[in-house]
Amino acid sequence: MNVLEPAVEFRGTSTQVCGLWPFSTGSGTPMTGVPLGRHLQTAATVCCDPVSWFQRAKLIPNPSALVLGRPGLGKSTVARRWAVGLAGYGVLPMVLGDVKGEHIDMIRALGGQVNEIGRDRGAINVMDPGEATTAAGRLTGPARERLLSAARARRLTVLDGLLTIVRKSPPTDREQAILDRCLRVLDERHEGVPVLADLLAVIQNPPEDVRNVALDRGDMTRYQQITDQLEASLIGLVSGGRFGQTFGRPTTEPIARDRPFLYDISSIDEGDRDMQAAALLACWSAGFGSIEVARALSDAGLEPQRNYFIVLDELWLALRSGRGMVDRVDALTRLNRQKGVGMVMLSHTVSDLLSLSHAEDVEKARGFVERAGMVVCGGLPEHETQRLSGQLRFSTLERELVAGWQSPPSWDPATDREAQPPGVGRFLIKAGGRPGIPVDVQLTATERHIHDTNKAWHAHTRLDRQPAPLTEETPA
Numbered sequence: 001m002n003v004l005e006p007a008v009e010f011r012g013t014s015t016q017v018c019g020l021w022p023f024s025t026g027s028g029t030p031m032t033g034v035p036l037g038r039h040l041q042t043a044a045t046v047c048c049d050p051v052s053w054f055q056r057a058k059l060i061p062n063p064s065a066l067v068l069g070r071p072g073l074g075k076s077t078v079a080r081r082w083a084v085g086l087a088g089y090g091v092l093p094m095v096l097g098d099v100k101g102e103h104i105d106m107i108r109a110l111g112g113q114v115n116e117i118g119r120d121r122g123a124i125n126v127m128d129p130g131e132a133t134t135a136a137g138r139l140t141g142p143a144r145e146r147l148l149s150a151a152r153a154r155r156l157t158v159l160d161g162l163l164t165i166v167r168k169s170p171p172t173d174r175e176q177a178i179l180d181r182c183l184r185v186l187d188e189r190h191e192g193v194p195v196l197a198d199l200l201a202v203i204q205n206p207p208e209d210v211r212n213v214a215l216d217r218g219d220m221t222r223y224q225q226i227t228d229q230l231e232a233s234l235i236g237l238v239s240g241g242r243f244g245q246t247f248g249r250p251t252t253e254p255i256a257r258d259r260p261f262l263y264d265i266s267s268i269d270e271g272d273r274d275m276q277a278a279a280l281l282a283c284w285s286a287g288f289g290s291i292e293v294a295r296a297l298s299d300a301g302l303e304p305q306r307n308y309f310i311v312l313d314e315l316w317l318a319l320r321s322g323r324g325m326v327d328r329v330d331a332l333t334r335l336n337r338q339k340g341v342g343m344v345m346l347s348h349t350v351s352d353l354l355s356l357s358h359a360e361d362v363e364k365a366r367g368f369v370e371r372a373g374m375v376v377c378g379g380l381p382e383h384e385t386q387r388l389s390g391q392l393r394f395s396t397l398e399r400e401l402v403a404g405w406q407s408p409p410s411w412d413p414a415t416d417r418e419a420q421p422p423g424v425g426r427f428l429i430k431a432g433g434r435p436g437i438p439v440d441v442q443l444t445a446t447e448r449h450i451h452d453t454n455k456a457w458h459a460h461t462r463l464d465r466q467p468a469p470l471t472e473e474t475p476a
Contacts (some may be wrong), residue, residue: 029437032057034085036078037441040426046439048429049082050373051091051309051342060373060431063342067427068349069378070406074425074441075346076102078376079311080450081441082344084110086309087260091342094261095311096287097280101266103311105450112260115253117279118267119244122252124282126158127186127194131254135293139300147296151289152187156180158285159199161318161329162247163233165278174214175230178203181213196248200234203227243278255290257306263287277318281329284312295339307340315345316352319365326356326364345372349380350387366391374431379406379423398436402428 029044033052038045054063065082067075080103083093087110095103104114116122132151136144159179164170171179182202186194202210206223216223238248255261263283268275287310297303318329345368347353353365369375369391377385382403385394394402405423412419425443428436 030057030059032059034082034089036081037425037427037439040438040440046429046437048374048437048439049086049342050344051086051307052089053431054342054373062371062373064372065344065374065376066369066372067344067346067376067378068380068384069427070380070423071348073378073405073421073423074427075378076100076313077425077441077443078427079103079313079344079346080106081447083260083309083311084447086342091307091309092258092260093309093311094287094291095263095313097263097265097283097313099265099268099270099276099280099314099317101264102313103262104264104266107260107262109450110260112262113253113256114262114264115255116264116267117246117252117283118265119246119275121246121267123246123249124279124286125193125195125249125251126162126247126282126285127155127183127196127199128251128286129155129193130251130286130289131257131293132289135297138302139296143296143300147292150292152180152183154285154289154292155183158281159183161281162237162243162278163230165274165281166233166236166242171230174226177213178210178227178230181210185210193250195250196234196238200231200238203231203234243275246275246279247282251286255286257290257294261287273317273320276314277320280314280318284318284329291339291341305340308342310341310343312343312345315347315368319353319361320356326361330364330367349384351384354387374429377402377428377430377436378426379403379421381406392430393433394430395435398428401438 029039029042029046030053031045031047033047033056034049036046036048050060050063050065053059054061067078069075083095083103084106087093093107093110093112095107098104107114117124129148129151132147136147139147156176156179160171160176163175179199182199185202185207186198190198206214206227211218211220211223214223214226216226237243240248263279263286265276265279265283268279270276291308291310294303294306294308298305315329319326350369353368354362356362356365369388375388375392377388380402382399385399385402388394405426407422409418409421425441426438427441428438430436
């Protein structure tokens with residue numbers, strides 16, 4: 001029987017193989033991961049998510065993604081598509097701060113837990129080590145010490161962050177040392193879970209070791225002068241001032257580690273940027289603390305291994321809330337591949353991340369872009385892709401493509417309405433130095449009811465009512 005041997009295949013750039021027509025062909029798109037949409041040029045299915053591209057396809061160095069794009073073009077839709085798809089693979093989605101309430105229906109549809117946080121609503125006690133203390137009781141040796149140490153560091157970081165938001169500048173080194181010592185005093189001597197008022201009481205009535213850290217030289221008057229500003233800032237957090245009792249009372253409901261989870265902070269007014277940033281920090285701290293506990297227990301063989309997919313929305317809100325916040329956010333959210341955590345960060349533009357008042361913070365904020373395993377760009381002005389050029393390589397065609405997606409929609413005279421914006425659902429996936437993959441993300445019929453972000457406009461208003469048809473009895 002005659003057998004036709006398959007042709008030998010070689011791989012090269014379009015420049016290298018351009019003279020081999022008609023036998024050259026594109027390399028196709030990856031088929032590993034969550035089906036995201038169709039390739040804009042070939043209509044082929046594009047499968048992509050940060051966890052699968054890291055874990056199975058080995059296409060990116062870490063399981064994280066940064067999604068950029070103008071508002072209304074579908075950034076949140078990409079995050080939800082990934083969250084739902086990864087839930088099918090057994091990866092638990094966690095939305096640590098839903099600013100607009102866009103992901104609540106998705107989490108509930110997945111059977112997950114939704115905790116509402118805000119003034120006169122649910123609370124997060126930033127002094128609460130979560131389940132770290134209970135979990136540490138089940139551990140021994142270095143694993144126990146590592147978990148308790150991580151919990152202490154996380155509490156100190158979120159406390160520093162809250163004080164930075166209140167003052168618009170970070171606490172001094174001496175104040176951080178005092179806070180650290182006070183937290184240790186509470187851990188050693190306080191019964192139950194402390195709250196901010198307990199921390200304030202330790203500062204106001206300091207034991208000897210706290211005074212030693214403050215370097216008061218045995219002079220109580222000097223101690224009070226040193227801690228005066230710190231005490232004033234904490235009183236503002238405890239007394240229900242700018243943030244109410246949101247962070248100063250016991251946590252309303254702990255995080256369930258075995259199912260999808262979401263912190264709903266959509267009740268906070270959009271104009272209250274400081275409150276939103278503080279809530280995001282507290283949510284991130286509690287969420288990543290819960291993951292630390294899950295990882296420690298699974299490493300010890302006490303619980304099954306669970307992988308999580310974290311959605312961090314509106315990253316720029318926290319970064320721009322005060323000098324030094326980049327360090328706090330970085331400390332709370334730094335990825336550790338060994339923890340089995342995938343993550344997607346959402347922001348409007350690169351300028352949102354890099355428009356910080358201090359050059360040092362700007363350089364550190366670039367790290368969020370550099371460390372992202374992949375960058376997914378929706379419609380962006382051309383100068384935004386130029387700002388990304390230090391971290392990603394864009395061809396001229398790719399720049400024009402992304403810039404075209406942020407063009408305003410045209411007017412449809414047939415319906416007296418705006419046509420759909422040209423960039424809705426269109427994204428360019430950039431991973432490393434590879435050419436970008438342009439993809440069109442379309443919702444399925446099943447997804448539409450959990451992707452509706454315009455519910456507030458669905459009430460039957462006067463403007464929605466159609467005029468009654470004119471009849472012979474109706475006066476014109």
